[in-house]
Amino acid sequence: MRLEKVDSVQERNKLYLDYIEAKSPKSSWAKSLFHAFLVGGGICVFGQTVSDVLKACFPLLDVNIISSWVNVIIISITIILTGFGVFDRIGRYAGAGTVIPITGFANAIGSSALEFKKEGLVFGLGAKLFYVAGPVIVNGVTFSIIVGLIYSLIGLF
Amino acid sequence: MLETILLYLKVMFVGGTICMLGQILVIRTKITTARILVLFLMIGAVLGGVGIYGYLVQWAGAGATVPITGFGNALARGAINGAKTDGLFGAIAGGLIATSAGVSMAIAVAYLIALCTSSRTKKH
DSSP, X not given: OOGGGOOSHHHHHHHHHHHHHHHSOOOOHHHHHHHHHHHHHHHHXXXXXXXXXXXXXXXXXXXXXXXXXXXXXXHHHHHHHHHTTOHXXXXXXXXXXXXXXXXXXXXXXXXXXXXXXXXXXXXXXXXXXXXXTHHHHHHHHHHHHHHHHXXXXXXXX | OHHHHHHHHHHHHHHHHHHHHHHHXXXXXXXXXXXXXXXXXXXXXXXXXXXXXXXXXXXXTHHHHSBHHHHHHHHHHHHHHHHHHXXXXXXXXXXXXXXXXXXXXXXXXXXXXXXXXXXXXXXX
Protein backbone atom coordinates (compact mmCIF):
# COMPACT_ATOMS: atom_id res chain seq x y z
CA MET A 1 0.00 0.00 0.00
CA ARG A 2 1.44 3.38 -0.98
CA LEU A 3 -1.56 5.55 -0.18
CA GLU A 4 0.43 8.33 1.44
CA LYS A 5 2.44 9.05 -1.71
CA VAL A 6 -0.59 9.81 -3.90
CA ASP A 7 -2.16 13.27 -3.89
CA SER A 8 -5.32 13.14 -5.98
CA VAL A 9 -8.35 11.73 -4.19
CA GLN A 10 -9.59 9.75 -7.19
CA GLU A 11 -6.27 8.05 -7.62
CA ARG A 12 -6.11 7.22 -3.94
CA ASN A 13 -9.63 5.79 -3.96
CA LYS A 14 -8.79 3.66 -6.98
CA LEU A 15 -5.70 2.29 -5.28
CA TYR A 16 -7.72 1.52 -2.18
CA LEU A 17 -10.44 -0.29 -4.16
CA ASP A 18 -7.78 -2.33 -5.96
CA TYR A 19 -6.31 -3.18 -2.57
CA ILE A 20 -9.72 -4.35 -1.27
CA GLU A 21 -10.26 -6.36 -4.45
CA ALA A 22 -6.91 -8.10 -3.97
CA LYS A 23 -7.47 -8.81 -0.27
CA SER A 24 -11.13 -9.82 -0.15
CA PRO A 25 -11.77 -13.56 -0.30
CA LYS A 26 -12.70 -14.98 -3.69
CA SER A 27 -15.81 -17.10 -3.62
CA SER A 28 -16.97 -18.91 -6.68
CA TRP A 29 -20.06 -17.66 -8.47
CA ALA A 30 -22.01 -20.90 -8.54
CA LYS A 31 -21.31 -21.72 -4.91
CA SER A 32 -22.52 -18.37 -3.55
CA LEU A 33 -25.63 -18.49 -5.76
CA PHE A 34 -26.39 -21.97 -4.45
CA HIS A 35 -25.90 -20.86 -0.84
CA ALA A 36 -28.22 -17.88 -1.38
CA PHE A 37 -30.85 -20.13 -2.99
CA LEU A 38 -30.61 -22.72 -0.23
CA VAL A 39 -30.77 -20.37 2.76
CA GLY A 40 -33.28 -17.94 1.21
CA GLY A 41 -35.55 -20.77 0.14
CA GLY A 42 -35.11 -22.43 3.53
CA ILE A 43 -36.24 -19.28 5.35
CA CYS A 44 -39.34 -19.14 3.12
CA VAL A 45 -40.07 -22.84 3.77
CA PHE A 46 -39.79 -22.14 7.51
CA GLY A 47 -42.26 -19.27 7.01
CA GLN A 48 -44.66 -21.56 5.16
CA THR A 49 -44.41 -24.13 7.97
CA VAL A 50 -45.25 -21.50 10.60
CA SER A 51 -48.12 -20.31 8.41
CA ASP A 52 -49.53 -23.86 8.04
CA VAL A 53 -49.25 -24.53 11.78
CA LEU A 54 -51.05 -21.25 12.57
CA LYS A 55 -53.75 -22.09 10.02
CA ALA A 56 -54.25 -25.51 11.61
CA CYS A 57 -54.40 -24.09 15.17
CA PHE A 58 -56.53 -21.00 14.41
CA PRO A 59 -58.68 -21.76 11.35
CA LEU A 60 -60.64 -18.51 11.71
CA LEU A 61 -57.64 -16.19 11.25
CA ASP A 62 -57.57 -13.99 8.14
CA VAL A 63 -54.92 -14.83 5.47
CA ASN A 64 -53.31 -11.38 5.79
CA ILE A 65 -53.12 -11.67 9.58
CA ILE A 66 -51.46 -15.08 9.28
CA SER A 67 -48.80 -13.75 6.91
CA SER A 68 -48.27 -10.79 9.28
CA TRP A 69 -47.81 -13.27 12.13
CA VAL A 70 -45.25 -15.21 10.08
CA ASN A 71 -43.27 -12.01 9.49
CA VAL A 72 -43.50 -11.03 13.17
CA ILE A 73 -42.15 -14.43 14.23
CA ILE A 74 -39.30 -14.45 11.67
CA ILE A 75 -38.36 -10.85 12.55
CA SER A 76 -38.28 -11.62 16.29
CA ILE A 77 -36.14 -14.75 15.85
CA THR A 78 -33.74 -12.89 13.55
CA ILE A 79 -33.21 -9.99 15.96
CA ILE A 80 -32.69 -12.36 18.91
CA LEU A 81 -30.13 -14.35 16.87
CA THR A 82 -28.47 -11.07 15.86
CA GLY A 83 -28.25 -10.14 19.54
CA PHE A 84 -26.42 -13.38 20.31
CA GLY A 85 -24.09 -12.91 17.33
CA VAL A 86 -25.30 -16.07 15.57
CA PHE A 87 -26.97 -14.37 12.63
CA ASP A 88 -23.80 -12.74 11.31
CA ARG A 89 -22.30 -16.18 10.80
CA ILE A 90 -25.34 -17.39 8.84
CA GLY A 91 -25.25 -14.15 6.83
CA ARG A 92 -21.60 -14.62 5.88
CA TYR A 93 -22.44 -18.07 4.51
CA ALA A 94 -25.64 -17.11 2.70
CA GLY A 95 -24.96 -13.64 1.26
CA ALA A 96 -28.17 -12.28 -0.22
CA GLY A 97 -29.98 -15.39 1.03
CA THR A 98 -30.47 -13.68 4.39
CA VAL A 99 -30.68 -10.09 3.07
CA ILE A 100 -33.61 -10.47 0.67
CA PRO A 101 -36.05 -12.26 3.01
CA ILE A 102 -37.58 -10.14 5.79
CA THR A 103 -34.63 -11.36 7.92
CA GLY A 104 -32.44 -8.77 6.15
CA PHE A 105 -34.73 -5.96 7.29
CA ALA A 106 -34.80 -7.35 10.85
CA ASN A 107 -31.04 -7.89 10.94
CA ALA A 108 -30.47 -4.31 9.74
CA ILE A 109 -32.54 -2.97 12.65
CA GLY A 110 -31.07 -5.40 15.19
CA SER A 111 -27.45 -4.78 14.30
CA SER A 112 -27.99 -0.99 14.25
CA ALA A 113 -29.50 -1.26 17.74
CA LEU A 114 -26.49 -3.19 19.04
CA GLU A 115 -23.96 -0.99 17.26
CA PHE A 116 -25.31 2.42 18.27
CA LYS A 117 -26.21 1.53 21.86
CA LYS A 118 -22.80 2.75 22.99
CA GLU A 119 -23.62 6.25 21.66
CA GLY A 120 -26.42 6.57 24.19
CA LEU A 121 -30.05 5.51 24.47
CA VAL A 122 -31.62 8.62 22.92
CA PHE A 123 -29.28 9.88 20.20
CA GLY A 124 -27.56 6.53 19.69
CA LEU A 125 -30.00 3.63 19.94
CA GLY A 126 -33.17 5.70 19.60
CA ALA A 127 -32.13 7.90 16.71
CA LYS A 128 -30.05 5.47 14.67
CA LEU A 129 -32.19 2.33 15.02
CA PHE A 130 -33.30 2.80 11.40
CA TYR A 131 -29.87 3.75 10.08
CA VAL A 132 -29.96 0.99 7.42
CA ALA A 133 -33.63 0.00 7.40
CA GLY A 134 -34.97 3.58 7.36
CA PRO A 135 -34.78 4.00 3.56
CA VAL A 136 -36.99 0.92 3.23
CA ILE A 137 -39.73 2.46 5.38
CA VAL A 138 -39.39 5.94 3.81
CA ASN A 139 -39.56 4.69 0.20
CA GLY A 140 -42.18 2.07 0.94
CA VAL A 141 -44.58 4.35 2.81
CA THR A 142 -44.26 7.18 0.27
CA PHE A 143 -44.92 4.78 -2.59
CA SER A 144 -47.87 3.17 -0.78
CA ILE A 145 -49.53 6.59 -0.31
CA ILE A 146 -49.00 7.41 -4.00
CA VAL A 147 -50.56 4.06 -4.98
CA GLY A 148 -53.47 4.65 -2.59
CA LEU A 149 -54.10 8.17 -3.93
CA ILE A 150 -53.98 6.98 -7.55
CA TYR A 151 -56.43 4.21 -6.70
CA SER A 152 -58.75 6.68 -4.93
CA LEU A 153 -58.64 9.02 -7.96
CA ILE A 154 -59.45 6.16 -10.34
CA GLY A 155 -62.34 5.23 -8.03
CA LEU A 156 -63.82 8.74 -8.34
CA PHE A 157 -64.56 8.38 -12.04
CA MET B 1 -49.97 -35.02 1.06
CA LEU B 2 -48.61 -34.72 -2.48
CA GLU B 3 -50.13 -31.25 -2.72
CA THR B 4 -48.36 -30.13 0.45
CA ILE B 5 -44.99 -31.35 -0.83
CA LEU B 6 -45.60 -29.60 -4.15
CA LEU B 7 -46.49 -26.36 -2.32
CA TYR B 8 -43.30 -26.52 -0.24
CA LEU B 9 -41.24 -27.13 -3.39
CA LYS B 10 -42.86 -24.05 -4.96
CA VAL B 11 -42.12 -22.02 -1.81
CA MET B 12 -38.48 -23.14 -1.90
CA PHE B 13 -38.21 -22.41 -5.63
CA VAL B 14 -39.75 -18.92 -5.58
CA GLY B 15 -38.10 -17.76 -2.34
CA GLY B 16 -34.74 -19.19 -3.37
CA THR B 17 -34.91 -17.69 -6.85
CA ILE B 18 -35.66 -14.19 -5.53
CA CYS B 19 -32.66 -14.48 -3.19
CA MET B 20 -30.50 -15.79 -6.03
CA LEU B 21 -31.41 -12.74 -8.16
CA GLY B 22 -30.29 -10.59 -5.23
CA GLN B 23 -27.03 -12.52 -4.97
CA ILE B 24 -26.34 -12.05 -8.70
CA LEU B 25 -26.85 -8.31 -8.19
CA VAL B 26 -24.48 -8.34 -5.19
CA ILE B 27 -21.77 -10.12 -7.18
CA ARG B 28 -22.11 -7.97 -10.29
CA THR B 29 -22.48 -4.51 -8.73
CA LYS B 30 -21.24 -4.77 -5.08
CA ILE B 31 -24.51 -3.08 -4.07
CA THR B 32 -24.95 -2.21 -0.35
CA THR B 33 -27.53 -3.83 1.92
CA ALA B 34 -29.72 -0.74 2.23
CA ARG B 35 -29.85 -0.24 -1.56
CA ILE B 36 -30.67 -3.88 -2.28
CA LEU B 37 -33.47 -3.81 0.31
CA VAL B 38 -34.95 -0.62 -1.18
CA LEU B 39 -34.63 -1.94 -4.75
CA PHE B 40 -36.41 -5.23 -4.02
CA LEU B 41 -39.02 -3.48 -1.87
CA MET B 42 -39.87 -1.13 -4.73
CA ILE B 43 -40.02 -4.00 -7.24
CA GLY B 44 -42.48 -5.76 -4.93
CA ALA B 45 -44.49 -2.59 -4.34
CA VAL B 46 -44.81 -1.84 -8.07
CA LEU B 47 -45.79 -5.43 -8.91
CA GLY B 48 -48.21 -5.39 -5.96
CA GLY B 49 -49.73 -2.07 -6.98
CA VAL B 50 -50.34 -3.34 -10.51
CA GLY B 51 -51.76 -6.56 -9.09
CA ILE B 52 -49.30 -9.10 -10.52
CA TYR B 53 -47.65 -9.99 -7.21
CA GLY B 54 -50.94 -11.30 -5.80
CA TYR B 55 -50.84 -14.21 -8.25
CA LEU B 56 -47.33 -15.11 -7.07
CA VAL B 57 -48.53 -15.05 -3.45
CA GLN B 58 -51.43 -17.33 -4.37
CA TRP B 59 -49.09 -19.70 -6.18
CA ALA B 60 -46.16 -19.86 -3.78
CA GLY B 61 -47.45 -18.64 -0.39
CA ALA B 62 -44.61 -17.77 1.99
CA GLY B 63 -42.12 -18.04 -0.90
CA ALA B 64 -43.56 -14.73 -2.08
CA THR B 65 -44.57 -13.08 1.21
CA VAL B 66 -41.39 -13.66 3.25
CA PRO B 67 -38.91 -11.90 0.89
CA ILE B 68 -38.77 -8.11 1.18
CA THR B 69 -40.69 -7.91 -2.12
CA GLY B 70 -43.64 -9.31 -0.17
CA PHE B 71 -43.28 -6.44 2.31
CA GLY B 72 -43.53 -3.98 -0.58
CA ASN B 73 -46.53 -5.86 -1.93
CA ALA B 74 -48.21 -5.69 1.50
CA LEU B 75 -47.64 -1.90 1.61
CA ALA B 76 -49.18 -1.36 -1.82
CA ARG B 77 -52.08 -3.80 -1.30
CA GLY B 78 -52.76 -2.23 2.13
CA ALA B 79 -53.08 1.21 0.57
CA ILE B 80 -55.38 -0.10 -2.19
CA ASN B 81 -57.59 -2.06 0.22
CA GLY B 82 -57.71 0.96 2.55
CA ALA B 83 -58.79 3.15 -0.37
CA LYS B 84 -61.54 0.63 -1.16
CA THR B 85 -62.99 0.50 2.37
CA ASP B 86 -62.22 3.91 3.93
CA GLY B 87 -61.68 6.16 0.91
CA LEU B 88 -58.95 8.80 1.05
CA PHE B 89 -58.11 8.14 4.72
CA GLY B 90 -57.61 4.46 4.00
CA ALA B 91 -55.35 5.30 1.05
CA ILE B 92 -53.06 7.24 3.40
CA ALA B 93 -53.13 4.91 6.41
CA GLY B 94 -53.59 1.53 4.71
CA GLY B 95 -49.96 0.83 3.80
CA LEU B 96 -48.64 1.13 7.33
CA ILE B 97 -51.68 -0.61 8.85
CA ALA B 98 -50.96 -3.70 6.74
CA THR B 99 -47.29 -3.81 7.71
CA SER B 100 -47.39 -2.28 11.20
CA ALA B 101 -47.14 -5.59 13.09
CA GLY B 102 -43.73 -6.44 11.64
CA VAL B 103 -42.31 -2.93 11.93
CA SER B 104 -43.56 -2.41 15.51
CA MET B 105 -42.27 -5.79 16.63
CA ALA B 106 -38.90 -5.14 14.99
CA ILE B 107 -38.53 -1.82 16.85
CA ALA B 108 -39.57 -3.24 20.21
CA VAL B 109 -37.50 -6.44 20.04
CA ALA B 110 -34.40 -4.62 18.75
CA TYR B 111 -34.64 -2.05 21.55
CA LEU B 112 -35.11 -4.67 24.25
CA ILE B 113 -32.38 -6.98 22.93
CA ALA B 114 -29.95 -4.07 22.70
CA LEU B 115 -30.75 -3.15 26.31
CA CYS B 116 -30.29 -6.72 27.50
CA THR B 117 -27.06 -7.60 25.71
CA SER B 118 -23.75 -5.92 26.40
CA SER B 119 -22.33 -4.51 23.17
CA ARG B 120 -19.55 -6.77 21.96
CA THR B 121 -16.92 -4.25 20.96
CA LYS B 122 -13.92 -6.10 19.63
CA LYS B 123 -10.82 -5.70 21.78
CA HIS B 124 -7.87 -4.37 19.82
